[in-house]
Amino acid sequence: MRVVVEVIRASRLVPRSVDDVVVSAGLLLHRTASTGPEVFVAHMGGPFWRSRPRAWTIPKGLVEGAEEPLATAVREFAEEIGVPAPVTASDAVDLGEFRQASGKRVRVFTASAPTFAVDEVRSNTVQLELPRGSGRFVEVPEVDDARWVTVDEARGLLVAGQVAALDALLERLARSG
Template sequence: MVRSAGLLLYRTGASGLEVFVAHMGGPFWKRRPRAWSIPKGEFSEDEAPLDAAVREFAEEIGVAPPDVPYELLGEFRQSSGKRVTVFAGAAPEFSVSAVHSNTVRLELPRGSGRFVEVPEVDDARWAPVDAARSMLVAGQVPALDALALLRHDDVSIWPDPADAG
C-alpha cells in the first residue's frame, strides 16, 4: 500500500475559510480538472507521517511550512488506492511569492526513451474551501469536510438529500 502524508494549511479570509493547495506539475496535469492537491508525499514505515508531511511540504513548495501546531485530520483513500494522512494547521500569516518545487523525471511520450524533468508542483495558492472542493483531486475532498468538522464551521459538508432531485 502506498502511503503519503500532507499538510493542509488553513486561515480565515475575506470569503471565509481558505486552504492552501498546490497545482501538480507536468504535462499530464496541465489542462486537467481537479489537478490541485494538498502538498504531500510518500513516506516509509520508519518515518513518522507528520515528519514526512513537513518534509514534503518544503520539497514541493520550496519553503518550510509554518511552525504552528498541526492536528491529525485523518487518513483518506484516493482512487489510485494511495492512502493520504492529512494534518491541518492554522496559518493566517503564511504566504509564498513563488513556488520552487523539487522535480521528477518523466518519460515523454511514454515508451519513447526521452526523459524530461518537470516540477512536482508548479503553483500553490490560498483558495476558499468551496472553490477547493472542485479543484482538489476527488479523494482529498473529504479532508476539507474533516477540517470543517475540526473547526466547527457552519458549512454543509454533505449533500442535502432534498437536493438529490
C-alpha cells in the same frame, strides 16, 4: 500522478506500504478570511496535469521507510513549495487518512497559518519518461503553482479523493469554535 509515483519508486524512495497500498502524508494549511475558511493548495506540475480539471492537491508525498507521517508532511511541503512549512509538531492536527481513487492512502495534517504567504513556488523536480516507453526523460516540477483558495473553491479544484479532508477540516474548525 501514477507516472510520478513510479519514477520516484525507481529512484531514491522506498515508500511505506501496507498490502502494497502506497501511503502518503500531507499538510493542509488553513486560515480564516473575510469570506470564510481558506486552504493552501498546490497545482501538480508536468504535462499530464497541465490542462486537466481537479489537478490541485494538498502538498504531500510518500512516507519513506520508518519516517513518521507528520515528518513526511512537513518535508514534502518544503520540497514542493520551496519554503519550510510554517508549523511545528505541536501546531499540527491529524485529520485522518483518506483513500484516493488509485488506492493510495493520504494521511492529512492541518495547521492554522494566518500569515503564511509565498511569492513563488520553487518545487523539486521529478523525471518522467515521455512518451512512455520512449527512453526519453524530461524533468518537470512536482508542483507548478500554489495558492490560498476558499474551501468551496478547493472542492472543485482538489483531486476527488482529497475533498473529504476539507470536510474533516471544517468539522474540526466547528468543534474548536
